[in-house]
Amino acid sequence: MGRIAGRFSRVEPRRRARAFVLGLLSDLPRKNCWTLAEQAGDANPYGLQHLLSRAKWDADAVRDDLRGFVVEHLHHDDAVLVVDETGDLKKGMGTVGVRRQYTGTAGRIENSQVAVYLAYSTPLGHAAIDRELHVPRSWTEDTARCQGAGIPDSLAFATKPALAVRMIIRALDAGVRTSWVAGDEVYGANPHMRTALEKRQVG
Numbered sequence: 001m002g003r004i005a006g007r008f009s010r011v012e013p014r015r016r017a018r019a020f021v022l023g024l025l026s027d028l029p030r031k032n033c034w035t036l037a038e039q040a041g042d043a044n045p046y047g048l049q050h051l052l053s054r055a056k057w058d059a060d061a062v063r064d065d066l067r068g069f070v071v072e073h074l075h076h077d078d079a080v081l082v083v084d085e086t087g088d089l090k091k092g093m094g095t096v097g098v099r100r101q102y103t104g105t106a107g108r109i110e111n112s113q114v115a116v117y118l119a120y121s122t123p124l125g126h127a128a129i130d131r132e133l134h135v136p137r138s139w140t141e142d143t144a145r146c147q148g149a150g151i152p153d154s155l156a157f158a159t160k161p162a163l164a165v166r167m168i169i170r171a172l173d174a175g176v177r178t179s180w181v182a183g184d185e186v187y188g189a190n191p192h193m194r195t196a197l198e199k200r201q202v203g
Helices: 011-025 033-039 046-053 061-072 145-149 160-173 193-198
Strands: 081-087 100-102 108-122 123-134 178-184
Touching: 011 033, 011 046, 033 046, 033 160, 061 108, 081 100, 081 193, 108 160, 123 160, 160 193
Parallel strands: 081 178
Antiparallel strands: 081 108, 100 108, 108 123
């Protein structure tokens, strides 16, 4: 936590972030703001919800710090970057990016939010080092809906492979060394992704 402490301008969100991370690392069978708050000794989830939705901290800088930490501890000449997506089931339609779509979490079409993740994998272990939320075209083409959800006007629709390329290039530009990127057919069959990797001489 010392590595990311400076990304929080106030002590309260820094303490909440610590409690949040410790909760995620715990053996709780179900992890959400309620259970994580109870694990931290709070009577309600409001503090953690504030951290995730309204508190001021630099999530991208924390991502960069995490990536540096992971590569530092798991560095290996045979490192591979792995791209995959996962869905979170949602009941309402107000969460950014939610729509009825296929998610492996349920194994069928469900109301869900999907994110693409990038992991750093070596013989020493593996960990996620980046993430991009997939915001469907039905969202990006609805200006009023985006504004209501706090999505910046600059956000444009991007396919899941395009999000993967964005994360891979970000990792390579930060000095992460890898000879290969692995992913399922959604990514491996995408010509734009293959071209981007070829330009960087990555298999």
